[in-house]
Amino acid sequence: MHLKIGELAKRSGLTVRALHHYDSIGLLRPSTRTDAGYRLYNRDDIARLHQIQALRRFGVALADIGTFLANPGSRLPAIVDQQIAALTRQIEQAGVLRDQLTRLKRQLAADEEPALADWLTTLELMTMYDKYFTQEQRERLPFFNGSEECIAEWDAMVARMHAFRDAGTPPETPEVQQAARTWMAMLERDTGGDAQQLVRLNAMQDNEPAARAQNGITAELGDYVKASFSAWRLGLYQKYLSPDEFAFMKANYPVRMQEWGPLIAKVRAHIATGASPLDPASKLLAGEWMELFCSYAGQDPATHMKIREAHEKEAGLKTGTFVTDELLMFIRAAVAG
Incomplete structure (x- = not known):
């Protein structure tokens, strides 16, 4: 039995155009053609079309259907x-x-x-x-679920930071730094310390004008908060570093700051799987961590020890970072192993 394309379209409920498209992408090619070049579909072709239609109703993309039919299992x-x-x-x-x-x-x-x-x-x-x-x-997001107290707190914080910025107050000003610390602590609190939540929020904030319009956090204000928060952290590190070490850190610390959130989220998700620090995947993540760390800390192990000392003595350095003791121990074990 052979059917011409018009007959097959009528029986299958598809359009001739759709069958032409299936032919053009190699999904359903007619087994034979007439001398005049018209497509003819045999029983096997029709059976394949039935499979295609079943998978389409299942919601499978055409590209995936072709792959599946070529290797069903x-x-x-x-x-x-x-x-x-x-x-x-x-x-x-x-x-x-x-x-x-x-x-x-x-x-x-x-x-x-x-x-x-x-x-x-x-x-x-x-x-x-x-x-x-x-x-x-x-x-798990209180400001999404209509917590009036949380929303009012964020509205006040955003208004305060806008006022600082609009007045031309430098981000290094102690009062602005204190506000930036509070901002980051609130962010960590309201995401439950979940770095993945932070990554999603940042993506939404970057990509959705409606989000910025609703919460008032413009890209410029976000950069102002980050600059102030970075300046505060640098001030803590400065007490432990030589002038040259601090100059290198100050010049490079802000450059890749935005990469920390996704990396922290990735490491924490990996730890949650129960992976050992000695696993190859753990070592790859530790390598990413050290590469990012060295981008502002340099390569000198002595400098690294000073920075570690700063973290041990300056509890405030953990504020708003989403970094836990468990995570740091995991990274250190992976690096050492």
Whole structure:
């Protein structure tokens, strides 16, 4: 039995254009053609099309379908995992929307008519958070869950830092440094000390204008806070370093500061798997850590010991860093091993 492309399109519910596309990408090529060049599909071709349609209904991308059909056993577990993850996200998003609609219904039933603009803003922010956090992760963020005390505290802090910056107050000013320390401590507190939460927040803050508009934390203000926090930490290190060592640190410390958050998150996630510091993967992470550390500490072991002494004596150096004693011990063991 052979079917022309028009007949196959009609029986399968697809368009001729779709079948042409499948042919062009090598997903479903007709076994034969007429002398005039028309496509003819045999029983095996039709059976393959049925498989393609089944996988498409399953939500599998065309590129993955081709890979799977070429080697059926190799990709199926990964494909199933992808679909489960996608369905889980959809369920979570539906649950969030259901909660919002329930609250809206409750307000309407109590004759508390919400402002349309407020609800649109709320839904926009919820959708934005959905892109970066799972439901469980969102529930651990007090400023997302409507903690009035937390939101008021952050609003006051952001306003204070804006006032410092707008007045032209240098970030090295002690009063600004104290505010920056408090900022970082609040951030560590409200993410539960989870560096992955910090990475997600930073990504959302960098990529979403709506986030910056809502919380008032512009890119310029973020840089101002980071500069002040760095200046405060450098002041603590300076007490332990020679003038040359400190000059090198001061020039290089801010350059790659943004790399610490993702690396700390990666190391902590690795530790959570129960990995040994002596594992090859642990040693690779320790290598990344030391390379980043040496970018501002230099290569002299004597300088490294001075910095370690600073950390042992200056408890404040841990503030807002998301670095735990467990993590440091793990890195040291991996380096030593």
